[in-house]
Amino acid sequence: MKKFIPFLALTLVLSVFLAACYGGDNATEENGTSDDAESSAPQELRVIETAEIPSMDTMLASDTVSFSTMNNVMEGLFRLNKDQEAVPALSDGEPEVSEDGLVYTFKIKEDAAWSNGEPVTANDFVFAWQRSLDPDSGSSYGPYLMEGKIKGASEIYNDGAEPSTLGAVAVDEKTLEVTLEKPISFFTSLMAFPTFYPQNQAFVEEQGDQFAANAESLLYNGPFVLENWTGNTAAEWTYAKNENYWDAENVSLEKITFNVVKDPQTAVNSYESGEADITSKLSSALVPQYEGDPNLVSWLEPTIFWIKMNQQNEALANENIRRALALSIDKQSLTDNILNNGSIPANYSVPKEFVQNPETGEDFREGNGDLLEYDPEAAKEFWAQGLAELGTDTVELRYLGGDTDTAKLTDEFIIDQLQTNLEGLTVNLESVPFSVRLERDTSMDYDLQFAGWGPDYLDPISFSDLWITDGGNNHMAYSSEAYDKLLKDAESTLANDPAARFAALQEAERVLLEEDAAIIPVYQRQANILVNEKVDGFTYHFVGPEYSYFPISINE
Amino acid sequence: MWKYLLKRVILMLITLFLIASLTFFLMKLIPGSPFSAASKLSESQLAIMNAKYGLDQPIPIQYANYMINILKGDLGISFQFNNTDVTQLIMNRVGPSATLGLQAMIFGTIFGIFLGVIAALRQNTWLDYGSTLVAVLGKSIPSFVFAAMLQYYIAVKLGLLPVAFWRGWEYSILPTIALSIFPISIAARFMRTEMVEVMGSDYITLARAKGASSFEVAFKHALRNALIPVITVLGPLAVSLMTGSLVVERVFAIPGLGEQFVKSIQVSDYPVIMGTTLLFAALFIFIILVVDILYSIIDPRIRLSGGKN
Numbered sequence: 001m002k003k004f005i006p007f008l009a010l011t012l013v014l015s016v017f018l019a020a021c022y023g024g025d026n027a028t029e030e031n032g033t034s035d036d037a038e039s040s041a042p043q044e045l046r047v048i049e050t051a052e053i054p055s056m057d058t059m060l061a062s063d064t065v066s067f068s069t070m071n072n073v074m075e076g077l078f079r080l081n082k083d084q085e086a087v088p089a090l091s092d093g094e095p096e097v098s099e100d101g102l103v104y105t106f107k108i109k110e111d112a113a114w115s116n117g118e119p120v121t122a123n124d125f126v127f128a129w130q131r132s133l134d135p136d137s138g139s140s141y142g143p144y145l146m147e148g149k150i151k152g153a154s155e156i157y158n159d160g161a162e163p164s165t166l167g168a169v170a171v172d173e174k175t176l177e178v179t180l181e182k183p184i185s186f187f188t189s190l191m192a193f194p195t196f197y198p199q200n201q202a203f204v205e206e207q208g209d210q211f212a213a214n215a216e217s218l219l220y221n222g223p224f225v226l227e228n229w230t231g232n233t234a235a236e237w238t239y240a241k242n243e244n245y246w247d248a249e250n251v252s253l254e255k256i257t258f259n260v261v262k263d264p265q266t267a268v269n270s271y272e273s274g275e276a277d278i279t280s281k282l283s284s285a286l287v288p289q290y291e292g293d294p295n296l297v298s299w300l301e302p303t304i305f306w307i308k309m310n311q312q313n314e315a316l317a318n319e320n321i322r323r324a325l326a327l328s329i330d331k332q333s334l335t336d337n338i339l340n341n342g343s344i345p346a347n348y349s350v351p352k353e354f355v356q357n358p359e360t361g362e363d364f365r366e367g368n369g370d371l372l373e374y375d376p377e378a379a380k381e382f383w384a385q386g387l388a389e390l391g392t393d394t395v396e397l398r399y400l401g402g403d404t405d406t407a408k409l410t411d412e413f414i415i416d417q418l419q420t421n422l423e424g425l426t427v428n429l430e431s432v433p434f435s436v437r438l439e440r441d442t443s444m445d446y447d448l449q450f451a452g453w454g455p456d457y458l459d460p461i462s463f464s465d466l467w468i469t470d471g472g473n474n475h476m477a478y479s480s481e482a483y484d485k486l487l488k489d490a491e492s493t494l495a496n497d498p499a500a501r502f503a504a505l506q507e508a509e510r511v512l513l514e515e516d517a518a519i520i521p522v523y524q525r526q527a528n529i530l531v532n533e534k535v536d537g538f539t540y541h542f543v544g545p546e547y548s549y550f551p552i553s554i555n556e
Numbered sequence: 557m558w559k560y561l562l563k564r565v566i567l568m569l570i571t572l573f574l575i576a577s578l579t580f581f582l583m584k585l586i587p588g589s590p591f592s593a594a595s596k597l598s599e600s601q602l603a604i605m606n607a608k609y610g611l612d613q614p615i616p617i618q619y620a621n622y623m624i625n626i627l628k629g630d631l632g633i634s635f636q637f638n639n640t641d642v643t644q645l646i647m648n649r650v651g652p653s654a655t656l657g658l659q660a661m662i663f664g665t666i667f668g669i670f671l672g673v674i675a676a677l678r679q680n681t682w683l684d685y686g687s688t689l690v691a692v693l694g695k696s697i698p699s700f701v702f703a704a705m706l707q708y709y710i711a712v713k714l715g716l717l718p719v720a721f722w723r724g725w726e727y728s729i730l731p732t733i734a735l736s737i738f739p740i741s742i743a744a745r746f747m748r749t750e751m752v753e754v755m756g757s758d759y760i761t762l763a764r765a766k767g768a769s770s771f772e773v774a775f776k777h778a779l780r781n782a783l784i785p786v787i788t789v790l791g792p793l794a795v796s797l798m799t800g801s802l803v804v805e806r807v808f809a810i811p812g813l814g815e816q817f818v819k820s821i822q823v824s825d826y827p828v829i830m831g832t833t834l835l836f837a838a839l840f841i842f843i844i845l846v847v848d849i850l851y852s853i854i855d856p857r858i859r860l861s862g863g864k865n
Contacts, residue, residue: 232638266720
């Protein structure tokens with residue numbers, strides 16, 4: 001790692017977007033890889049994927065494998081690059097934005113075409129977006145990403161309004177005009193999300209039920225096309241280079257083979273035996289044995305794990321009790337000894353190295369620092385005070401956790417910390433599968449819950465939104481007027497003043513943690529992946545699709 | 557014989573119906589939402605999704621609808637594999653599981669019976685102890701350990717066979733071995749015990765007295781009788797092998813039914829849980845019938861109809 005520090009420093013200075021540069025060796029080396037596309041090595045790559053592709057219909061997809069695949073074989077108006085910036089893709093340059101920030105006018109690249117030769121038109125977008133707002137379509141990400149953002153989306157999905165009332169209009173063949181409910185500063189990065197990709201209406205209607213059933217019943221407009229994908233139970237599939245792609249000359253790879261491997265040790269074994277070039281993310285137990293390995297690529301994901309405290313519980317409604325719990329977990333010891341995969345303690349609810357102040361470029365964390373740090377002595381005082389207020393000397397809480405090995409170890413450690421530091425506290429662990437935890441979250445059937453969140457768009461609001469009163473993900477009876485007001489301001493009066501909006505969201509985080517101790521942040525996760533040294537230009541993303549393969553070239 | 561078969565088939569259908577009903581209600585008792593994006597959906601969005609898939613209706617109505625659809629041969633659509641037909645989903649997955657199961661069953665049974673016979677014929681020699689050791693190890697080493705060891709030493713260290721994936725016959729060798737260790741040990745233990753007993757019975761002494769060679773005695777006279785209990789245990793075992801092993805499929809990255817079934821329970825993918833359970837149950841009941849018929853072929857003393865002829 002050491003010899004890359006000058007590299008790293010250089011990239012830091014050069015890049016406008018300062019945050020995303022801790023990707024590790026391969027990610028920082030990739031400048032100029034497209035120039036050595038002439039390399040004599042066969043331009044073929046073998047990748048381990050963690051799951052089958054559940055859907056290739058952009059409207060139905062709701063998982064990262066689908067999103068990643070779409071990101072490589074299809075394309076939207078924008079794409080994320082390796083610095084996590086949204087850059088124009090199908091959009092011919094930046095869109096024209098109205099003064100009030102509500103109307104975006106996109107010009108679509110003249111040479112953008114589908115794999116059947118037809119041009120990509122503005123109507124393709126209108127069609128796809130309207131389709132995903134049809135309640136009968138079964139789309140979940142359509143309403144999730146469009147309601148409250150694109151004008152008319154909510155009325156169409158919930159009240160059966162005419163699809164044509166959607167604020168997305170094809171002005172002419174190559175001009176798309178999008179009208180928003182409110183100004184959205186990160187709107188172009190949202191356009192990189194596959195749910196907003198175009199679909200060829202004639203093709204989709206002709207295929208009917210068979211659309212997206214396999215590689216043949218799809219149209220592509222991205223750097224690659226899918227081959228040998230027999231449908232969503234396929235455990236192996238390949239990409240071939242799309243010669244019709246408008247930027248095909250900058251794509252080096254000719255072929256990529258994907259294999260689904262669910263066992264993390266098997267993924268590493270196939271890498272070790274030379275049957276795969278890129279593994280899936282390593283499970284925490286496998287990371288220590290590759291520490292210092294030059295082929296280990298690590299990056300801090302914008303994914304935070306925290307403990308939600310259900311304030312319907314009498315004890316947890318007490319702020320001193322919540323604060324005592326929040327201060328009594330030694331997070332450093334957890335990340336060092338239990339996780340041991342480079343994850344870092346989180347004393348915050350908006351991740352580190354994720355979003356920056358639009359004016360100064362300063363990381364969100366620089367402004368707010370650490371909140372609710374480990375402090376067992378203070379915790380004991382708050383605990384005593386809280387117990388006195390409740391008029392009791394024992395508290396018993398249920399703790400809802402996951403059923404994976406890592407989750408169980410983490411939960412046991414946390415419960416031990418809580419019970420050791422806080423006298424009179426009994427915590428009972430309930431380890432349940434993911435879907436059960438979600439349901440009990442919705443019905444608020446828990447006291448403490450270990451949960452995590454990864455963002456869907458490049459904006460702090462992806463996290464801040466979670467805690468507004470009665471918010472779709474609050475589910476812990478947290479309600480703060482001050483917090484709600486800050487969020488409301490950020491979305492309305494401050495929407496066109498990025499710096500003030502950013503400050504409001506930072507203030508909101510302080511209210512959530514410093515004033516109310518509403519959740520217990522625990523750690524921010526690090527991703528670790530093995531990438532063969534002959535692979536140049538490995539590129540990962542923070543939101544939506546996880547990987548881009550088209551910047552990759554193979555050198556020997 | 558035909559009357560008996562008809563009776564059995566009717567009983568089988570009743571059993572299947574009971575299994576389907578029981579599974580349906582048990583499954584509805586498992587908490588959890590089938591929508592993977594549930595945490596991101598608002599309540600009204602979830603309500604619309606539930607209505608679309610009929611999950612908002614009372615459970616007895618859902619049950620009636622499901623049963624009617626089964627009779628029409630429609631197993632419904634999967635949630636985790638966006639709207640894919642369950643029948644097709646199972647069809648796509650059953651191939652690798654069945655292939656592996658069949659291979660493991662054939663290899664395991666033959667090798668296991670062979671080990672058992674050798675052990676019985678050479679009682680208390682090193683052959684006997686060796687075969688016992690194999691059987692005990694096979695039964696007591698968890699399959700995830702054995703599969704992982706096979707993969708690590710034979711594929712990664714020695715590079716003799718592929719590590720994982722499902723691309724051709726050579727890819728099935730290691731998983732077949734991993735899967736067959738269980739039938740080997742079962743068959744070997746049962747076979748040895750039975751052989752020892754049969755070899756001590758009167759008709760074997762008679763056969764020897766008539767001057768039959770020891771090979772003829774062992775394989776022509778003794779083996780057939782000794783097979784009965786082995787077939788009793790191997791029948792159901794074959795079903796569980798052919799419907800896929802979660803562990804072996806995971807370790808060798810094989811796209812089979814085992815992994816998919818477990819996942820479908822974890823994510824509350826109701827139609828897939830039901831479809832797979834019905835398939836397993838039907839196969840199981842069918843194999844039990846086949847085993848009963850086999851008894852009468854192997855041992856004429858067993859009569860299927862059970863009554864007077």
